[in-house]
Amino acid sequence: MTTVRLGTGIGWRPEIADAVEAMPGVDWVEAVAENVCPGHLPASLLRLRERGVTVVPHGVSLGLGDAGRPDERRLTALAERATALGSPLVTEHIAFVRAGGPLTASPGIEAGHLLPVPRTRDALDVLCENVRIAQDALPVPLAVENIAALFSWPGEEMTEGQFLYELADRTGVRLLIDVANLHTNHVNRGEDPAEALTELPLEAIAYVHVAGGVERDGVWHDSHAHPVPPAVLDILTDLASRVSPPGVLLERDEHFPPPAELERELDAIREAVESGARVRGAATPERVREPAAVGPVTEAARERLALAQTAVLSSLVVGTPAPEGFDRTRMRVQARALAAKRADVVAKVAPELPGILGDGYRPAFLAYARTRPMTGGYRQDAMAFVDRLLRSGTLEDPGTRRALRAWWLDRSGPRPRAHHPATRLARATRRALLRR
Incomplete structure (x- = not known):
């Protein structure tokens, strides 16, 4: 595979679209795939493309690390975005995002966020097959990203570098190396970034992510809402001392600073490289990687992984006990982070709800999330949350109740149903997982 030289880029977000267009020296941008409609591309992205700026779609919901096979509709959607944007490649994450379902004979549940896969042979076999399925379905090459994690799986059989090396070796997939995530895993899991870089197949790197975060009570949160710390830039410098990265991109998702500050961060990234x-x-010559032969994954391996992932996810979003061997403190931190992420994204998907509920939105949503796992995406989550509020009898202000009911009716039909499908599924999920 020929390496695409991208240069220095920044994550395109609607909130900073005008600033990105005006920034000097931006060679390319990355857009969250799920936030882009192929038939109605944002005017800002179209203008950037007309100027010759490369646009790469970055997926967040495919779930290549799920025990199940990739959803054909999600693959088709990702392929459509790559075609519409004229992208030279697409990217996704090495993560699981949903569990349950047919492999465990239980209702499906979603994390609403990226969770780490265990570095085991079963998980690697499943991931390799899922990556191969995705590669066959996409019109351009795929690169996959290492993620940040708050907790570790017990009984892992490989380091991160070994896991990624074998994944690339067996599938020929490119790697999107996030140096901020290497820093996160150093703080949270004691993993040495330099050791990971030493073990990586550097010639397989498609590009590099750089982002900021924040430390709270000894846990590093990969927030994408804070400045890039010196420790992350040091890892980037270490990586660039080993190989010339084809591209480096600054990510920022929230609490956007003034454009001048973003430009200073881009300058710091260039200096680190x-x-x-x-x-x-001298630049390291690229080696051509040919995928190694891979045998079929047994359904037994998928079933073992599915049971393990369902137990973990149920403890995080349904409140079942953490599986044996997991750090319960870290699992509680992760559970709170997932609930907070749900609250934040639902507030963006349905901005009317914080407007109606005011300061009461967040505590009400977090109380709902403690007993109601997400089962069908954030829009359905918003609907189920309001349905529960309307049926709970806890809304004392008549005006708030009328506004919520009007919002609900506008989106769902004649009246809130006492046996809404999302509510029934949430209850069934909890019962099924508690029996395991």
């Missing part, structure tokens, strides 16, 4: 290059000297 140049510092690494001075150490490296």
